Amino acid sequence: MTDASRDPAVRFDAVRLDRGGRTILSGIDLVVPRGSVTAILGPSGCGKSTLLSALTGELAPAAGRVEVFGRAVPQRTRELLEMRKSIGVLLQGNGLLTDLTAAENVALPLRTHTRLPRAVIDRLVEMKLHAVGLRAAADLYPRELSGGMARRVALARAIALDPPLMVYDEPLTGLDPIASGVIMNLVSELNDRLGLTSLIVTHHVHETLPIADRAVVLANGGIVFDGTPDQLQATQDPLVRQFLRGEPDGPIAFDSAPRREAA
Incomplete structure (x- = not known):
């Protein structure tokens, strides 16, 4: 019997993900080890957000199975909401409520x-803000x-x-190089300090690979690379090289990954 801790x-x-009767991703076999920082990379339109939707239960697989900590992502609303408590998601648009302070x-x-109790929540909020270096900004509003x-x-x-699992959805969008470096350092530090597993969904390759244990590249409707950052940098696969170099011409279509009709 498999030890659950492993x-x-x-x-x-073997996951297939469809939207609007069209296949976005197929043949997806992916394992994210506990405690790791895994980067999900790929050009715009390759299906990164679709993959994230399947992980959080917003999109049910057309085929295959998605598991979080050994349990299939549930379809029933109550069970799904309970599972989502174990997943922290950093949205690329932040999603902060403008009429609440940072602490609120x-x-x-x-x-x-x-x-x-209110006192315990206040203390926890102080600790979380301190963890990201912003305890002094508790009373500031998003603006x-x-x-x-x-x-x-x-x-x-x-x-x-x-949450034991953190998902970062394009965490560097709209940030300057200094702020990007701060965020990436925080992701790495929090993963180690809190014993998290982190999944970074991004197209920012060079900023993300230094903190990643593994890298997965999506393109043309599937996974085209799965390995370590060093293996990614050394690959001679023309499709992956095109993405890493940002070249407009190559096996990856410029407009978007090709979409196949669902079976």
Whole structure:
């Protein structure tokens, strides 16, 4: 019998994902080891967001199975909502509520999903903001924060419930190089310090690979690479090389990955 502690954090087994009667991704076999930082890379339109939707239960697979910590992603609403408590998601648009302070935004999931006393929630919020280096910004509103600060507040909110799995959806969108470096360092530090498993969905290759244990590249409707960052940099696969070099001409279509009709 398999020891549950050895089960991967995430598993996609022969998964096919359809939208609007069209196949976006097929033949997806993917294992995300516990404790790892895994980068899901690929050009715009390759299906990264679709893969994320299947992981969080927003999109049911047309075929195959998606598991989180050894359990299939449920279809029933109540069970799905319970499972989502174990997944922290950092949205590329931050998703901060503009009429709440930074502290109030971080407190929101704690007040929604727990019955903790106000004093305990306040202490937890302080700890989460401290973890991202923004304890002094607790009383600021989103409009008073820089782009990098707002992203860090959103990160503090994403880890408020201590989820074992963190998913970062294009975490560097709209950030300057310095803010991007801060966010990537935080992702790595929090993963190690809190014992998380992190999945980074992004097209920012060079900023993400230095902190990643594994890299997965999506293109043309499937996985075209799965290995270590060093193996990715050394690959001679023309399709992967085209993506890494940002070349407009090659096996990856410029407009989007080809879409196949669902069977």
